[in-house]
Amino acid sequence: MVAEARGDFSQIPILDVSGLYTGDPADARAVAETLRGYLETVGFLYVSGHRVPRADVEAVRSMSRSFFALPDEQKLQLKIDKNFRGYLPFNGSTIVTSSVAKVSKPNQSESIFFMHEVAADDPDALAGKPLQGPNQWPSEAELPGFNATIERYVAEMSALARELVGAISVSLGLPPESMDRYFEKPTTFLRLLHYPTQPEEAGLFGSAPHTDYGYITLLAQDDVGGLEVKNKAGEWIPAPPIPDTFVMNVGDILARWSNDLFVSTPHRVINRSGRERYSQPFFFDPSMDEVIEALPPCVPAGAEPKYEPVLYRDYLMERIDKNYHYRKGAAAAPQAT
Numbered sequence: 001m002v003a004e005a006r007g008d009f010s011q012i013p014i015l016d017v018s019g020l021y022t023g024d025p026a027d028a029r030a031v032a033e034t035l036r037g038y039l040e041t042v043g044f045l046y047v048s049g050h051r052v053p054r055a056d057v058e059a060v061r062s063m064s065r066s067f068f069a070l071p072d073e074q075k076l077q078l079k080i081d082k083n084f085r086g087y088l089p090f091n092g093s094t095i096v097t098s099s100v101a102k103v104s105k106p107n108q109s110e111s112i113f114f115m116h117e118v119a120a121d122d123p124d125a126l127a128g129k130p131l132q133g134p135n136q137w138p139s140e141a142e143l144p145g146f147n148a149t150i151e152r153y154v155a156e157m158s159a160l161a162r163e164l165v166g167a168i169s170v171s172l173g174l175p176p177e178s179m180d181r182y183f184e185k186p187t188t189f190l191r192l193l194h195y196p197t198q199p200e201e202a203g204l205f206g207s208a209p210h211t212d213y214g215y216i217t218l219l220a221q222d223d224v225g226g227l228e229v230k231n232k233a234g235e236w237i238p239a240p241p242i243p244d245t246f247v248m249n250v251g252d253i254l255a256r257w258s259n260d261l262f263v264s265t266p267h268r269v270i271n272r273s274g275r276e277r278y279s280q281p282f283f284f285d286p287s288m289d290e291v292i293e294a295l296p297p298c299v300p301a302g303a304e305p306k307y308e309p310v311l312y313r314d315y316l317m318e319r320i321d322k323n324y325h326y327r328k329g330a331a332a333a334p335q336a337t
Ligand SMILES: O=C(O)CCC(=O)C(=O)O
Pocket: 191, 193, 207, 212, 219, 221, 227, 267, 268, 269, 279, 280, 281
């Protein structure tokens, strides 16, 4: 793939990943090769042929609808905490680190974050390490089955993400397990999002133009649409829902890790459909304790890597602290937004 091809796309490609599951390395290599082209040129693709049951994707969407339909006071009992787990009300985030637009108005969404589970008595939690603590769950009485539905989905999405980590390694000419150690204790976020329909207003977005922070994102969306991806010409290309697929995209740490071989492409959400929109991105990122430095196959012979090595924890905390109102000022204490 030639460098000039970066960002040169007018639609989001679809990749059937069933070849990762046949047990034949030749099939996996074929998937990996096509994947590499998409990650270099578009940074976005639809993943079809995966093993996550449709019923489990829909069960999460249904729980999400039920959660957001709860009265505010109930949702606010789970208000996002210092560990970045819980409910982010409307007007809770403005993407100030966005490199793609001057963003001044808060996103027109409410959301709830579930991260990898860390028990309150886990050594990392006891040591006060950032983002290491338990999730905040609605009670069984409020939403029966919620916790189990989310946990099943996170397990299935993590399994898919691990297959894709292997495919990315193979795509770079590395053995399939070469990146596995970075994901032994992955940093994961399942974000359930609710976008009301929004008025036509300059600079107002469901999700303002941004790139994702992490490694890869795997998004399930309902049938409303509204996600758009920016190409090299500055056009916003729609990424409409396609049944039984996930929208996969490259995050900033994967772009950095690949020495900018892969592209972390700006995207945004505008919901002017007249309907409520629900989506559920799953972010699969390295362990907090891992140092990320350029993958050797991505650095041309004789050249220096473009970026310094960085501890994933430091990188992530800087991004999160800049973007979320509730973390402003006090490094860790939640505040009213
Ligand atoms: O809701 C969507 O379609 C996209 C959400 C998104 O880009 C994000 O949460 O990073």
